[in-house]
Amino acid sequence: MRLSRSLVPTLKETPAEAQIASHRLMLRAGLVRQTSAGIYAWLPAGWRVLQNITQIVREEQDASGAQELLMPTIQSAELWRQSGRYDAYGPEMLRIRDRHDREMLYGPTNEEMITDIFRQSVRSYRELPQNLYHIQWKFRDEVRPRFGVMRGREFLMKDAYSFDLDYEGAVISYRKMMLAYMRTFQRLGVKAIPMVADTGPIGGNLSHEFIILAPTGESQVYYDGAFEQIDPTSGDFSFDSPEDLARFYETLTTPYAATDEKHDTAAWANVADKREGRGIEVGHIFYFGTKYSGPMGLTVAGPDGKTLTPHMGSYGIGVSRLVGAIIEASHDDAGIIWPDSVAPWKAAILNLKAGDAACEAICEEAYTRLDGQALYDDREDRAGVKFADADLMGHPWQIVVGPRAAAAGRVELKRRATGERAEVTLSDALARIA
Amino acid sequence: MRLSRSLVPTLKETPAEAQIASHRLMLRAGLVRQTSAGIYAWLPAGWRVLQNITQIVREEQDASGAQELLMPTIQSAELWRQSGRYDAYGPEMLRIRDRHDREMLYGPTNEEMITDIFRQSVRSYRELPQNLYHIQWKFRDEVRPRFGVMRGREFLMKDAYSFDLDYEGAVISYRKMMLAYMRTFQRLGVKAIPMVADTGPIGGNLSHEFIILAPTGESQVYYDGAFEQIDPTSGDFSFDSPEDLARFYETLTTPYAATDEKHDTAAWANVADKREGRGIEVGHIFYFGTKYSGPMGLTVAGPDGKTLTPHMGSYGIGVSRLVGAIIEASHDDAGIIWPDSVAPWKAAILNLKAGDAACEAICEEAYTRLDGQALYDDREDRAGVKFADADLMGHPWQIVVGPRAAAAGRVELKRRATGERAEVTLSDALARIA
Structure with missing residues (x-):
């Protein structure tokens, strides 16, 4: 995009x-x-980041064997009465009456709806296991929304729901999601650690939250240095192998890790490689057995003709929250430092002298060759403003085009994360960016 | 996907x-x-179609120079009071009170919100023109929802909003959208015709609706056979050339075209190549000048320092409605006939004898080589059930794998649209599908 005609309103x-x-x-x-x-519009740059994160989340869910669908935002209160959660949920649920005075709500989560869809559609044990997910806006009517998209009211969540024939199957589904999550966060350029968690209003008896390490995070966290060595993307772990999944789960859940809420000083004393830091919750997974399938009457015919009640789990990632969390994990005094995988554009092109023929020629060439992956700062503004905005916006690369270097067919290439600069030809710059 | 473990619940x-x-x-x-x-969950096959359509709409909006963003579903009533539409909108607006008793609503459209965002962000004539769009769920509390996703309550719409310095600029923006729309519908595999329309609750004095021809459409339409000759994707029309856009606009608006509501029998009498049919509205574009920018106080500084009130237009495509409209335009007694560009999968693989080694080997190979683009019917079911479901689901291609042909290393390839069949090697089949 050309910044002069774009809705990218930076603020000093x-x-x-x-x-x-x-x-x-x-x-x-x-x-x-x-x-x-607590409700935000995502302007073009923010929307590009949100889409990049969404796409990585989607690809890793798909790789785990989960199927994507999309459930609506507005739900009927009736379903929530069947699970017993309608009255229990409290004032964070946005309750709505439609023109016929029917009780509706803006979904804060979808256990009831997916259980209802599944019970209408699936009849036989042969069709299990299945894991269904969607990436959809949710609403939680926070009494005091704050911290921007980190604790907003309308927020984007990926929520997956697994259906298995028994506990053993459900454990495999749970472990698959743990692997998918660790791969997701690694691709997003952040370090995440799973920590045993309370189950809260979702219920159940097994739960982990995923905490991103960030110096300005909301919680104090304590963890074993062993986590630094785990590579979830290594070929050692296959979704198709229950043994691999068991080994991965053990690798991730054996070393000590806890937020201050759950911190156990006795256990901590025995950790050899103690690490402390701040963290932000960006995901939460639950196994809750038949908590919804039971009361809602979801059954399938088993191999022997008897009915079975599927065991379920649910698995959330706070997609819009991740935008804030990644920034907390990756910024400096000058602005954001986007990981390459989520940056709105790979590079900014800074024309330091609008109107200079050599500068404009190189900028236009860079813009064309980067084919939609660059933001071209073509504004009639001072160089200092452009430098500051590029650092603020956090593009992984800056292609700085000044008249002297341009006359010699060269540009200055700056890497935002390290501050490294080099004067190179445009082709060399583009090769490094790609 | 493997159909045996997928949520694709076909009904007899x-x-x-x-x-x-x-x-x-x-x-x-x-x-x-x-x-x-009037509220639907999009199961995996439907969601894939909806995503395919969304992506084509997005690509053509981007090609026209529009910028994507995302506005939230829940809006404040306050904004709608500024435009005067809050009380005017009537019972189709879903009105909500949050926990602090603030008046909110589920957005049926976004003229007010985008005008508000734009007036906060844009100061100078130099930043215009801009066209901003999003693809977001809307809610319209229909008194009697019906016809499935064609007249649902929660529906997916692409809505774009253009901001220009004057009427002449706004006309160019309007024509760009007309070109983008015609290219979009052509890529979706349907024939669309723009027809002069009433402006309704959006307001303004220039408006066209886009009608897809479909034998079972909701409206009777009358049009000149000249429309059959227009190719919006020809290289003759560039978004960057106002002359091209003017010529394109004239080409599309000169021949007679009207729904029965607007039908003019006198003008119709003079049409040489009369065509009649049924049609479905899938898009609607509006120029409305300063109807929102005026009362909401959106101004920018002009070149001479005086303030200007931007001229606006808005441009909608009913994305979820298009799924229904495409099916109305393309089906037969056996089921859906998906255009290649929107089909949930390019091909279905029908294993006619589960358990047969040769059949399974060919099916697995086809499934692997089609890499996510095939639905593999691996169910333990009769061949007749699989044939019927494949025709019903409307995959463009069927790869039918029976034991006799499989033993000879061959498959039967069927084209859904024509019914054509041929016994070929798997490689030949895959080459034709690609």
């Missing part, structure tokens, strides 16, 4: 309402604008 | 509630399930 001033780094930087870099308390 | 019986072909076929082919009146 720090908005007063933003208390944490990611909120400040998302507003200043023109990623989002608040439209009501 | 026609659901009683479905009155039109697309609704019946979407239920029978397992594309959607209703979760509340």
Whole structure:
């Protein structure tokens, strides 16, 4: 995109309402604008980041064998009465009456709906296991929304739901999701650690949350240095092998890791390689057996003709929250430092002298050759403004085009993460970016 | 996907509630399930179709120079009071009170919100023109939802909003969208014709709706045979040339075309090549000048320092409605006939004898080589059931693997649209599918 004709409204001033780094930087870099308390519009740059994250989440869910579908945002209260959660859920549920005075709600999660769809469609044990996910907007009517997209009211979540014939099958599904999650977070350029968690309103008796390490995170975390050595993308772990999954699960759940809520000082004393830091929850997985399938009457015919009640789990990733969490994990005083995989554009092209023929020729060539992967700062503005905005927006690469170097057919290539700069030909710059 | 472990619940019986072909076929082919009146869950096959359509719409919007963003589903009533539409909109607007008793609503359209975002962000004439779009779920609380996704309550719409300095600029933006729309519909495999339309609750004084020709469409349409000759994808029309756009606009708006609501029998009498048919509205574009920018106080500084009030237009495509409309335009007694560009899978692989080693080997090879683009019917079911389901689901190609041909290393390849069949090697089949 050409910045002069784009809706990328960067701000010099720090908005007063933003208390944490990611909120400040998302507003200043023109990623989002608040439209009501805790509700955000994703402007073009922010939307590109959100789509990049969504696509990585999707690919790793698909790789695990999960099927994507899409459930609607508006649900009937009736379904939630069947599970007993309608009255239990409290004021965070956005309750709605339609024109016929029917009780509806904006879904905060989808255990009831997916169980209903599954019980209408699936009859036989032969059709299990299945894992179904969607990436859909949810609403949680927070009493005091804050921290930008980290604790907003309308938020994007990936939620998956597994159906297995028995506990043993459900454990395999649970472990598959743990592997998919670790691969997802690794591709997103952040370090995540699973920690045993409370099950909260979802229920069940096995649960882990995934905590991203970030210096400005919301929770204090304690973990074993062994986590630094685990590579979930190594070929050692296959989704098709229950043995691999068991080994992966053991690798990830044996070393000590806890948030301050669950911190066990006695166990901590025995950890050889103690690490402490701050963390942000970005995912949460649950096994809850027949908590929904039981009361909602989901059964399938078993091999012997008897009916079975499937065992279920659910698996969430806070997709819009991840945008904030990644920024908390990766920024400096000048702005965001996007991991390459999620950056809105791979590179910014900074024309330091609009109107200079050599500068414009190189910029246009770079823009064409980067084919949609560059933001071209073609504004009639001072170089200092362009440098500051490029650092603020956090493009992994900056192609800086000044008149002197341009006349010699060269550009300055800057790597945002390290600050490294080099004067090179445009072709060399593009080769490094690709 | 392997059909045995997939949520693709085809139905033999026609659901009683479905009155039109697309609704019946979407239920029978397992594309959607209703979760509340006029609200649907998109099951895996339906979701793939919806994503394919979304992606084509997106690519053509991007090609026209529009920028994608995403506005939230829940809006504040306050904004709609500024435009005067809050009270005017009537009971189709889903009105909501949050936990603090603030008046909110589920957006049926976004003129107010985009105008608000734009007025916060854009200051100078230099930043215009811009066209911003999103593809987001909307809600329209229909008193009597029916016809499946064709007249649902929660529906997916692409809506774009253009901002220009003056009327002349706005006309160019309007024509760009007309070109983008015609290219979109052509890629979707349907024939669309723009027809002059009423502006309704959006307002303004220039408006066209885009009608897809479909034998079972909702409206009677009358049009000049000249439309059959127009190729919007020809290289003759560039988004960057106002002259090209003017010529394209004239080509599309000069020949007679009207729905029965607007039919002019006197003008019709003069049409040499009269065509009649049925049609379905799938898009609607509007120019409405300063109807929103005026009352909402959106201004930019002009070149002479004086403030200007931008001229706006809005441009909608009913993305979820298109799934139904394409089926209305392309089906037969046996089921759906997907255009290649939107089909959930390019091909189905039908194993006519599960357990036969030669059949399984060829099926597995086909499934692997088609790499996510095939639905493999590996169910333990009769051949007749598989034939019927494949025709019902409308895959463009069927790879039929029976034991006799498989033993000779061959498959039967069927083209759904024509019924043509040929016994060929698997490699030949895959070459034709690609």
